Amino acid sequence: MSRKIITVGRQFGSNGRAIAKLMAAELGLNFYDKELIEMAAKRMGMEPEQFAAADEKGANPWLYAGNHVQNYPNHMLPINDVLFNVQSQVIRDLANRESCVIVGRAADYVLRDRRDMLNIFIYAPMESRLKTIQKRFDIDEKEARNRIRKQDKDRKYYYNYYTDSGWGEMENYFLTIDSSRFGIEETARILAATVGAVTF
Amino acid sequence: MSRKIITVGRQFGSNGRAIAKLMAAELGLNFYDKELIEMAAKRMGMEPEQFAAADEKGANPWLYAGNHVQNYPNHMLPINDVLFNVQSQVIRDLANRESCVIVGRAADYVLRDRRDMLNIFIYAPMESRLKTIQKRFDIDEKEARNRIRKQDKDRKYYYNYYTDSGWGEMENYFLTIDSSRFGIEETARILAATVGAVTF
Numbered sequence: 026m027s028r029k030i031i032t033v034g035r036q037f038g039s040n041g042r043a044i045a046k047l048m049a050a051e052l053g054l055n056f057y058d059k060e061l062i063e064m065a066a067k068r069m070g071m072e073p074e075q076f077a078a079a080d081e082k083g084a085n086p087w088l089y090a091g092n093h094v095q096n097y098p099n100h101m102l103p104i105n106d107v108l109f110n111v112q113s114q115v116i117r118d119l120a121n122r123e124s125c126v127i128v129g130r131a132a133d134y135v136l137r138d139r140r141d142m143l144n145i146f147i148y149a150p151m152e153s154r155l156k157t158i159q160k161r162f163d164i165d166e167k168e169a170r171n172r173i174r175k176q177d178k179d180r181k182y183y184y185n186y187y188t189d190s191g192w193g194e195m196e197n198y199f200l201t202i203d204s205s206r207f208g209i210e211e212t213a214r215i216l217a218a219t220v221g222a223v224t225f
Numbered sequence: 226m227s228r229k230i231i232t233v234g235r236q237f238g239s240n241g242r243a244i245a246k247l248m249a250a251e252l253g254l255n256f257y258d259k260e261l262i263e264m265a266a267k268r269m270g271m272e273p274e275q276f277a278a279a280d281e282k283g284a285n286p287w288l289y290a291g292n293h294v295q296n297y298p299n300h301m302l303p304i305n306d307v308l309f310n311v312q313s314q315v316i317r318d319l320a321n322r323e324s325c326v327i328v329g330r331a332a333d334y335v336l337r338d339r340r341d342m343l344n345i346f347i348y349a350p351m352e353s354r355l356k357t358i359q360k361r362f363d364i365d366e367k368e369a370r371n372r373i374r375k376q377d378k379d380r381k382y383y384y385n386y387y388t389d390s391g392w393g394e395m396e397n398y399f400l401t402i403d404s405s406r407f408g409i410e411e412t413a414r415i416l417a418a419t420v421g422a423v424t425f
Binding site: 146148150193194195196198199200201202203206207211214215217218219221222223224 | 346348350394395396398399400401402403406407411414415417418419421422423424
């Protein structure tokens, strides 16, 4: 099998992460999500917690004065930008080394010039996402709706801030799929079959 | 194998029709596109040519006074609405009878209550569609761009006129795919693998 790098974008509450993880297992590929922060932190000689608050968030221009990283060449760069830069390098190194599945972190943009990259976006109708998030955090519908709005907004802002592309817009992906139709296990199996059929 | 009804929406110039046809062949399913007009015309005792001009076009309210069908229960219904109604019945009858692939004609909306229906949307970036249409009709880029705009507008108007859904909007489909990435044969093969992995 030739090298395959699968990047997965996902709406909050679509179960995209769980699906990507199962798909990776089915395809026998390594899976990277939060691990990327740890790898980026390690590279900077920092603790992952120092980066966690900036994960998948664009820099806030109003906070530009604070929250920088001392041991980065450009001291004035906000921590979010440092995380994006270091994480992007981690992603590029991973893709040079192995086939893998990478969730979020604008990895499809970072790897946009690779011919062996497939980008997938996983979405679901709002009713389905509300149910998932209510159950996941044991919260009521109103709070679930707020969290979904906030999280999607953060992801979109992060993606659009660091790329010249649009998060969650069909035209920017090779494939998009509604995860609510068949649930986590089945969607993972369907995506593994899809990706398995691709030959570069 | 359980029954599968695959409906395919497609941007003009995405090669969606050719891909759907190959996918149907690969899956061993019957394929319906223009055939639907002939079947609808036959049911009405009309010539297909009488319906052809109304194919995948919503009724024009400014022409409401003309262009009706005499042998339809409601004489005042525009020919486009008659075609939609009769074609929808043809589509429902097909789905009751066999697994098949149906292109366009808002078939996914017509069959929206069936659990064994999968709706797919095929798109491609504008540059790719321009090349396809220029070549297909031996026209220059400007004319190709006009045809694409016109044809997509017609399809969208038709779909949105007869349904309460939005044509070409990711959220309304189970799966969407960019056909420019791997071309006609490969995309058909990938979709056949995807659909083949679905079990209802």
